[in-house]
Amino acid sequence: MKLKYFAWVRERIGKAEETVEPPPSVQTIEQLIGWLAARGETYAHAFETPRVIRAAIDHAHVKPDTAIAGAREIAFFPPMTGG
C-alpha cells in the first residue's frame, strides 16, 4: 500500500510518500502506526505521540481502530491548521 506523509510528519520521516507491505498482523491504523514507529529513529520521532496523529484512507478521515484492509493510499498528518 502507498503511504503519504504531510507537514511535520513528512519532515520528521524525511520523505513525502513510500510503498510498504506490512505483515498480516498489522490490521488497523493504530497497529500500522506502531509498526511504522519501529522502523527506525526518524519514524519513531514522527510517531512518538500517536494520539496527535491523524489518518486518512483513500482521501477520507479515519479513526485509529479502522481496518486498513483494501486501502490503496493511507496518509498520516498532524491536526489540520488551514483556513
Add this chain to the structure above:
Amino acid sequence: MTANVTIRIQPSDFDVGREIAALTGGRSDVGAVVSFTGICRGSEDGTAIAALTLEHYPGMAEAEITRHAETAMSRWELSGIRVIHRVGRITPGENIVLVVTASKHRHAAFEAAEFLMDYLKANAPFWKRVDGADGKDWIEARDHDDAAARRWTKS
C-alpha cells in the same frame, strides 16, 4: 434553484468582488451574499512572522471541501457556494481563504458561510508553517477550532 458550487485550491490570490459577482451576476433570485476572507496576520502568538507556508493534501483537500459544500447545500437553501483556499507562501496582509455563500435570505447565507469555515478549519487537510525571524515552525491546531466545528453536529 440551480446550484453553483466552485471549489479552488491555488497558489495565486483571488479577487473577492469578482467571486461574489460570479454568484450574483445575471440572476434575480439571490437576496443575500455573505463572504468571509481569512487574511495572513503579521504576528503569531505575539511574535512577528515573515510569511506563512500553506501545505495541503492534493485530492483529499478538494474532496473534503466538496463534501462539506454538499452538506451545506442540503442543509440550507443556497443558490451558490465558492470556496478558494490558497497554498504556498503567503505574506502578512495577503488573503489565505475565501468562502462565499449566496441565498434568497440572509440567515442561510450567514450560517452556511460560518459552517463551511468551521468545518474547513477543523477537517480540510491544510497545514500552516510559520516562517519567522528565528526559523520555521508548524502552527499547532487549536482546540477551539475543533469545538467550533463540533457545534454544528449538535441537533
